[in-house]
Amino acid sequence: MIPPWQKSASDKLDKMVQQNHLPHALLITGVDKIGKLNLTQNFIQKLLCPSSSCGTCEFCQSLQKDQPEEELGHSVLIRRSHYPNLIYCRTELNDSGSMSKEIRVDQIRAFCEVLSKTADSLQIGVIFYADQMNNNAANSLLKTLEEPRKNTLIILLAHNINLLPKTILSRCQTIHINPTYDQESADWLSNQITENTRDDFDSMQLLESSHGVPQKALDDLKGDYFLKYQSWQNLLLEIVLSPTKISNTDIFVDHELEVLKCLQHLLNEAIKIKVLDHEGANLELNQVVEKTSFNNLFKLLDDTNRAISMAQTTINIKLLLDNVLVVWSHITNLKKYPAITNIQEY
Numbered sequence: 001m002i003p004p005w006q007k008s009a010s011d012k013l014d015k016m017v018q019q020n021h022l023p024h025a026l027l028i029t030g031v032d033k034i035g036k037l038n039l040t041q042n043f044i045q046k047l048l049c050p051s052s053s054c055g056t057c058e059f060c061q062s063l064q065k066d067q068p069e070e071e072l073g074h075s076v077l078i079r080r081s082h083y084p085n086l087i088y089c090r091t092e093l094n095d096s097g098s099m100s101k102e103i104r105v106d107q108i109r110a111f112c113e114v115l116s117k118t119a120d121s122l123q124i125g126v127i128f129y130a131d132q133m134n135n136n137a138a139n140s141l142l143k144t145l146e147e148p149r150k151n152t153l154i155i156l157l158a159h160n161i162n163l164l165p166k167t168i169l170s171r172c173q174t175i176h177i178n179p180t181y182d183q184e185s186a187d188w189l190s191n192q193i194t195e196n197t198r199d200d201f202d203s204m205q206l207l208e209s210s211h212g213v214p215q216k217a218l219d220d221l222k223g224d225y226f227l228k229y230q231s232w233q234n235l236l237l238e239i240v241l242s243p244t245k246i247s248n249t250d251i252f253v254d255h256e257l258e259v260l261k262c263l264q265h266l267l268n269e270a271i272k273i274k275v276l277d278h279e280g281a282n283l284e285l286n287q288v289v290e291k292t293s294f295n296n297l298f299k300l301l302d303d304t305n306r307a308i309s310m311a312q313t314t315i316n317i318k319l320l321l322d323n324v325l326v327v328w329s330h331i332t333n334l335k336k337y338p339a340i341t342n343i344q345e346y
Ligand SMILES: [Zn+2]
Pocket: 049, 050, 051, 052, 053, 054, 055, 056, 057, 058, 059, 060, 061
């Protein structure tokens, strides 16, 4: 099944097939958990099944048995699909039982060797994730990409294309899956949540807290991330409406970066409400917007964005968050926006 936010990427793939423009190498990109492998498997099924993913023919049945995500041991260089002309390549468990961080050159060699055999029907090789290939592996793959063979399709999946050599990028046609914030995806999400808890959550808010990645929202719900996120957001709003609450921020400890992102989200929402000039669903946030100038909202958003970038450095993030929160707690009655200590151009 193609979920709503993968539809446009899926349509682009279908179009390539219909117009007979299927390239030798495809690159499917998007953030973690957005559904790159799901899209790929759906696409392969449509390619192979004679009646577009009927679900019952021999092709569909063998593909449905595949579990490429399953972790296999160190000696497994590539894995074969139940469909004989399809192979997968991914990181493997190393000898100590933890997941290897990179795809090695011997894996890519084995992958390319299988694909170099002549075949009458389409041969497909999938690498996930291509941005995990080490330099030697990438170089080895490049040779195969430079000499495309008839009847062969290589599909690379990647979270971050900046980690891939330009020489590889230039040989692939790229399809990107975007994060989603639309109602159709929110409804999809809502349908995935068990009925007895569905009323407890606003699926649009869930999507926002997971930065537009529905599967991440579901995983967050399984843990207690979403509940934590709600409590951070509530406390942030309490702080701005009654600044003395700033002395009681224990729940932020060890979650400083996430709290900054939560504040970033609130400020973005606040600016949206102010621009559209009609109230949002969050009553407390509406009160904040009413009392705060555009200028101060923008400036604090700017500083919060900077603080988030700086959080990746060795900066003392507790102090950074404290300094940002002092300004946030007074944002509704600031005469002059102050320079926040420790926040520099980054
Ligand atoms: Zn079928």
